[in-house]
Amino acid sequence: MSIPVMKYEAVIVGGGGAGLRAALQLSEAGVKTVVLSKVFPTRSHTAAAQGGISASLGNVEDDNWHWHMYDTVKGADWLGDQDAIEFMCRQAVDAVVELEHFGMPFDRLENGKIYQRPFGGHMANFGKKPVRRACAVADRTGHAMLHALYQRNVKADTHFLVEWMALDIIRNKNGDVVGITALEMETGEVYIIQAKAVLFATGGAGRIYQSSTNAYINTGDGIGITLRAGLPIEDIEFWQFHPTGLAGAGVLITEGVRGEGGYLLNCNGERFMERYAPTAKDLASRDVVSRAMQIEINEGRGCGQNKDYVLLKLDHLGKDVIDQRLPGIREISLQFLGIDPVKEPIPVVPTCHYMMGGIPTNYRGEVVAPNGENMEDIVKGFYAAGECACASVHGANRLGTNSLLDLVVFGKSAGNSMVEYIKQHGDEYKELPEDAADFSLNRLAKLDNANSGESLADLRHEMQKIMQQHAGVFRTQSVLEDGINKIEALYARVQNLCIQDKSKVFNTARVEALEFMNTIEVALATMITAEARKESRGAQAREDFPERDDEKFMCHTLYYKDGRKIVYKPVHTKPMTVDYIPPAKRVY
Amino acid sequence: MSKKVKFSIYRYNPELDVKPYYQNLEIELDDLDKKLLTALIKVKEYYDDSLSFRRSCREGVCGSDAININGRNGLACLTDIDSLKQPIVLRPIPGLPVVRDLIVDMTQFFNQYNSIRPYVIDERPMPERERLQSPQDRDKLNGVIECILCACCSTACPSFWWNPDKFVGPAALLHAYRFIADTRDQATAARLDNLNDPYRLFRCHTIMNCADVCPKHLNPTRAIGKIKEIMVSRVV
Numbered sequence: 163m164s165i166p167v168m169k170y171e172a173v174i175v176g177g178g179g180a181g182l183r184a185a186l187q188l189s190e191a192g193v194k195t196v197v198l199s200k201v202f203p204t205r206s207h208t209a210a211a212q213g214g215i216s217a218s219l220g221n222v223e224d225d226n227w228h229w230h231m232y233d234t235v236k237g238a239d240w241l242g243d244q245d246a247i248e249f250m251c252r253q254a255v256d257a258v259v260e261l262e263h264f265g266m267p268f269d270r271l272e273n274g275k276i277y278q279r280p281f282g283g284h285m286a287n288f289g290k291k292p293v294r295r296a297c298a299v300a301d302r303t304g305h306a307m308l309h310a311l312y313q314r315n316v317k318a319d320t321h322f323l324v325e326w327m328a329l330d331i332i333r334n335k336n337g338d339v340v341g342i343t344a345l346e347m348e349t350g351e352v353y354i355i356q357a358k359a360v361l362f363a364t365g366g367a368g369r370i371y372q373s374s375t376n377a378y379i380n381t382g383d384g385i386g387i388t389l390r391a392g393l394p395i396e397d398i399e400f401w402q403f404h405p406t407g408l409a410g411a412g413v414l415i416t417e418g419v420r421g422e423g424g425y426l427l428n429c430n431g432e433r434f435m436e437r438y439a440p441t442a443k444d445l446a447s448r449d450v451v452s453r454a455m456q457i458e459i460n461e462g463r464g465c466g467q468n469k470d471y472v473l474l475k476l477d478h479l480g481k482d483v484i485d486q487r488l489p490g491i492r493e494i495s496l497q498f499l500g501i502d503p504v505k506e507p508i509p510v511v512p513t514c515h516y517m518m519g520g521i522p523t524n525y526r527g528e529v530v531a532p533n534g535e536n537m538e539d540i541v542k543g544f545y546a547a548g549e550c551a552c553a554s555v556h557g558a559n560r561l562g563t564n565s566l567l568d569l570v571v572f573g574k575s576a577g578n579s580m581v582e583y584i585k586q587h588g589d590e591y592k593e594l595p596e597d598a599a600d601f602s603l604n605r606l607a608k609l610d611n612a613n614s615g616e617s618l619a620d621l622r623h624e625m626q627k628i629m630q631q632h633a634g635v636f637r638t639q640s641v642l643e644d645g646i647n648k649i650e651a652l653y654a655r656v657q658n659l660c661i662q663d664k665s666k667v668f669n670t671a672r673v674e675a676l677e678f679m680n681t682i683e684v685a686l687a688t689m690i691t692a693e694a695r696k697e698s699r700g701a702q703a704r705e706d707f708p709e710r711d712d713e714k715f716m717c718h719t720l721y722y723k724d725g726r727k728i729v730y731k732p733v734h735t736k737p738m739t740v741d742y743i744p745p746a747k748r749v750y
Numbered sequence: 751m752s753k754k755v756k757f758s759i760y761r762y763n764p765e766l767d768v769k770p771y772y773q774n775l776e777i778e779l780d781d782l783d784k785k786l787l788t789a790l791i792k793v794k795e796y797y798d799d800s801l802s803f804r805r806s807c808r809e810g811v812c813g814s815d816a817i818n819i820n821g822r823n824g825l826a827c828l829t830d831i832d833s834l835k836q837p838i839v840l841r842p843i844p845g846l847p848v849v850r851d852l853i854v855d856m857t858q859f860f861n862q863y864n865s866i867r868p869y870v871i872d873e874r875p876m877p878e879r880e881r882l883q884s885p886q887d888r889d890k891l892n893g894v895i896e897c898i899l900c901a902c903c904s905t906a907c908p909s910f911w912w913n914p915d916k917f918v919g920p921a922a923l924l925h926a927y928r929f930i931a932d933t934r935d936q937a938t939a940a941r942l943d944n945l946n947d948p949y950r951l952f953r954c955h956t957i958m959n960c961a962d963v964c965p966k967h968l969n970p971t972r973a974i975g976k977i978k979e980i981m982v983s984r985v986v
């Protein structure tokens with residue numbers, strides 16, 4: 163089949179923080195680059211990030227990157243790769259200063275420096291006491307960062323293909339990535355985009371759960387595409403449940419509320435986090451707080467008629483602090499629950515928030531996969547950064563504000579690696595395989611030709627229900643086994659997916675169906691890998707295996723679509739320059 | 751508990767329809783379904799999957815789902831269903847070419863945004879650390895940087911309808927002000943020159959539609975007024 167071919171040296175799939183930071187690096191280096199995005203770049207979900215971006219600027223009190231690194235390793239429950247973590251924490255100060263230079267409108271301290279607030283798991287002196295490390299723009303940090311990065315790309319004259327959806331990557335017979343197939347939504351046409359290097363920055367997949375802080379477009383496309391291309395994904399069983407999602411609505415209430423002095427209460431008016439984490443209290447790591455909340459609710463100390471949420475109290479901060487530092491939170495609470503936090507506490511529940519796993523990469527943003535003896539062979543021409551990637555800096559549990567940092571540090575690093583690779587590459591593009599687009603076209607033809615079958619709405623709701631019930635905050639063997647059976651049965655039904663709208667122009671039903679084919683891969687992979695990991699670590703809390711098992715499981719999970727196979731690979735224990743931080747019990 | 755809600759929705763698919771029409775629908779919603787976006791998603795899921803509209807964050811931060819709702823521009827995700835008179839009449843935001851159903855072509859809107867040079871211009875060598883800015887100077891950006899580029903304002907502005915290629919429009923003018931007000935930006939004079947033209951800035955007749963509809967409660971009219979003030983004081 164012959165379809166139009168476009169050529170760019172670098173193709174970036176994703177216009178969120180990670181994609182835009184990488185694009186800047188490439189555009190400024192004079193590489194012919196295009197950024198594809200399903201939505202106009204500033205509509206990417208990075209815009210929803212509220213609380214802050216971490217860097218040990220030390221603007222308010224003493225801080226340094228060693229402490230930041232320690233907190234990240236500990237937060238990750240020793241599943242993070244310590245070379246990548248060192249790389250990120252060391253770059254953090256420069257990365258945030260660079261954002262300021264790009265025009266990001268950070269809040270300021272009286273002395274004119276960037277404002278910093280406390281956040282969960284951010285501690286001074288190797289875990290001794292909370293420290294102010296989160297650099298913030300009120301409670302709209304992601305929005306401000308995304309707009310600043312987009313603006314900088316306008317300045318750099320980056321080329322965008324807006325409302326284009328990547329369908330699959332194209333690999334040649336050596337396995338090198340040589341381009342992608344993509345759908346232009348406005349016309350419904352499919353194109354091949356040939357490239358020397360392709361970066362995925364497609365964000366998360368929080369939509370696999372019923373209750374999620376994620377946008378509708380967070381459907382895990384990058385993960386689905388990678389799996390279909392025969393490559394593995396890493397640590398996908400680790401999903402962060404954010405302690406404070408708005409009860410019922412799922413909308414996020416930032417940890418910054420607790421950073422500014424808010425705290426959680428059960429139905430007895432007890433500040434229960436004092437029991438679970440005597441030092442850090444409400445600012446313990448997210449997995450710790452979410453589990454504590456779930457236990458309070460399970461043991462009947464939840465609030466409300468059904469005792470199914472706890473309360474986040476912040477009225478004691480006063481209207482001025484709330485309006486200055488947390489205006490977005492007040493707006494959200496009023497909008498979605500009709501509750502004014504200046505007067506009343508906000509009902510909250512643990513809510514699916516962040517995907518720690520993703521496409522395996524090294525700290526240079528290069529995608530890696532096992533090849534013979536080598537567990538981390540570089541997949542030539544393929545890069546990933548941001549939430550869709552697993553570098554792995556977040557390990558089993560991400561610290562708040564480390565994601566925005568991850569986007570800019572690894573976006574830039576991947577951009578630099580791509581510039582290097584493209585320069586070595588010379589003028590020639592690697593040849594496209596004859597059948598480059600057939601795989602995608604066949605997938606589309608199957609969808610377009612189906613005249614009866616399963617409805618997308620039913621399948622999607624069913625998946626979200628299964629994930630919520632079987633792969634939630636607490637997990638056990640039998641619940642996970644049931645979960646696998648159910649999700650496998652559902653997966654079989656997805657093959658008969660049918661949409662009614664067969665038109666081409668901006669057919670959003672078709673886009674949603676294609677997205678769902680990615681999302682369901684993520685859901686299945688999550689359930690299977692969670693069952694296989696028989697230990698508790700970070701966000702994976704197994705009631706039947708309550709302890710961390712470093713002997714058997716201090717290793718990364720690699721999951722393949724073919725045969726639903728799992729392989730484990732070792733965690734990087736060697737940092738770049740400093741001493742290894744050995745595993746210890748995680749107390750806050 | 752459930753409730754019934756009546757809609758009249760603008761439909762147009764250039765592939766199939768000779769001209770636009772209104773589709774009348776009555777749908778059943780859960781009592782807990784609060785926002786208009788939830789209703790639109792239910793229409794798409796259970797009544798007619800060919801209805802096309804944009805959406806993403808569902809919490810008013812991405813700016814995707816600007817729609818004309820009972821004659822007034824707003825975000826579907828922040829609009830309470832119960833506050834609306836039925837049948838709820840939904841149309842694409844006015845003044846821009848319709849691509850399909852509730853989806854418009856935003857090219858002109860973003861071209862105007864790009865035309866104001868939407869980035870901080872400061873060609874001085876950067877210090878090793880952050881540039882300093884006082885909290886008072888930083889506060890000048892409040893009420894401006896919250897803009898989500900939804901286009902509710904510009905597509906409610908008669909001056910923009912008539913001259914979308916020449917009049918910058920309230921959203922992009924708000925951003926022009928954002929960079930003029932930012933103490934880090936060194937290009938105020940050039941920015942004012944760029945706007946000093948019978949159309950680009952001065953087509954604004956202070957009709958206030960823009961401030962009236964902004965879902966983020968921003969006030970482009972005030973920002974435009976401030977630019978005009980600075981412009982005048984410069985001439986004097």
Ligand SMILES: Cc1cc2nc3c(=O)[nH]c(=O)nc-3n(C[C@H](O)[C@H](O)[C@H](O)COP(=O)(O)OP(=O)(O)OC[C@H]3O[C@@H](n4cnc5c(N)ncnc54)[C@H](O)[C@@H]3O)c2cc1C
Nearest residue numbers: 176177178179180200208213214328365548549563565566
């Ligand atoms: C409500 C909320 C609040 C948060 N707050 C914080 C915080 O305070 N601090 C922090 O550090 N982290 C925070 N996070 C996490 C952080 O915001 C995200 O992890 C991060 O923004 C993801 O950025 P990204 O660039 O990887 O992807 P995104 O910003 O999600 O962008 C993904 C991009 O990929 C594009 N895309 C996806 N699939 C395709 C495809 N098939 N074809 C073409 N384009 C595609 C999309 O259009 C989009 O442009 C928060 C997350 C949420 C949900």
Ligand code: SF4
Nearest residue numbers: 907954955957958960
């Ligand atoms: S005040 Fe100016 S910009 Fe706003 S709607 Fe009126 S004419 Fe348009």
Ligand code: SF4
Nearest residue numbers: 897898900901903964
């Ligand atoms: S000023 Fe308000 S209405 Fe206009 S684009 Fe920005 S957020 Fe939307």
Ligand code: FES
Nearest residue numbers: 807808812813827
């Ligand atoms: S869906 Fe993002 S603003 Fe409404």
